[in-house]
Amino acid sequence: MDYLQINRVNSLNGKIKISGAKNASLPLIAMTILAKNSVKIKNLPHVADINTLLKLLSNLGAECDRKSNPEITTVDTSSLTQTKATYDIVKTMRASILVLGPILARFGHCEVSLPGGCAIGQRPIDLHLKALEQMGATIDIKAGYIVATAPDGLKGCQIIFDKITVTGTANIVMAAALANGNTTITNAAREPEVVQLCEILNNSGVKIDGIGTAVLTVHGTSGKLLDINEFSVIPDRIEAGTYLCVAAISKSELILTDVDAKHLGAVLSKLEEMGSTFTITDDTITIHPSDIIKPVKIVTQEYPGFPTDMQAQFLALSTQASGTSIIEERLFENRFMHVSELQRMGADISLNGHVATVNGGTKLSGTDVMATDLRASSALVLAGLIADGTTDVHRIYHLDRGYDSLEEKLQNVGADIVRLKE
């Protein structure tokens, strides 16, 4: 197993190129199941979750090619015949559930292993299933699998999500794309990743009204498969936000390229409150960090609110603030596992339910720490960059799920970080 070894350096500088968004790529790859043609995708990040989903599709019979052209991945689902996503893959990535909507819509049958528990909370999928039932699907749970059938196709209907769900919205939009009639989804997720999925479908023969709003109406094609043109995945706003925190915590001026500042509103605004300023162009962000990091109050919310996927990184940053920060996690019940590791490095944090109180200004010391989930891992890297001595971050397979070439990108701006074998 790999681990990262990090030593403090005085400051970083240079450019970091932001990769395509993992959370946009996953539904976009699943979307290829709705296509009659072979789909060309540019700017897919090189992260484990993408390989997992491509493997899942290959196992079902699709032809996925990432090797012939490093810039373009081709996915051809015309040869896809299997409709069962098995446990061995689903257990490694919950987002595998994204194939349920499109496979059911296209084949009238789909089985997906129940994803099981998750480190950051229960993460049920009841809203996905309830919506598919409303669309006329029969859902049974048999031997750990969701068995969904709709032999006569799915039918459009009115869906009101009790909670805003990102992959739930994506799943139902994809199911509705081939349904008979119109589906209106109320309380839909407005994340940029959902917007890109809707825009591409809208350009591929599925009219979608309300893109970017909380009410989406998908005009189904009654089973007609789509002709999907080549597209490029939007930049990863969470990866970008993570490197902005790297700059802020190490008090280093960094330039992010291939990034879209419009997707980072809440993150930039919190960093501004903490003292950083920015120079922004169409596709770059230069962060000018302040010498004194001000404390902050953060509540995680759905987009366009402050993203839960940036909570751990801001918590690490606030350990270096000049006062007390309050960080409230509203989306997931168990998303503070980085706290005990940061405490081991010397951070002064107290947890009360879903609220963390961080007394800033403590000196962190390097030690062995363990990554527990994807974003918690990056919080430990942030802490390691400014801790005295050496920090070894173990179990970085979590990090590899979602960060493309993290150590190379950090090495390129001067960080002392290496990947080693246990």
Ligand code: UD1
């Ligand atoms: C997605 C992101 C993840 C991010 C999260 C919240 C992907 C691949 N992952 O996860 O990085 O942290 O959004 O922004 O895009 N819920 C239910 N029932 C459901 C579905 C969700 O109760 O059927 C609850 C969840 O437990 C959670 C909340 O709704 O409390 C939001 O979850 P959701 O938006 O579905 O998260 P994911 O789509 O899994």
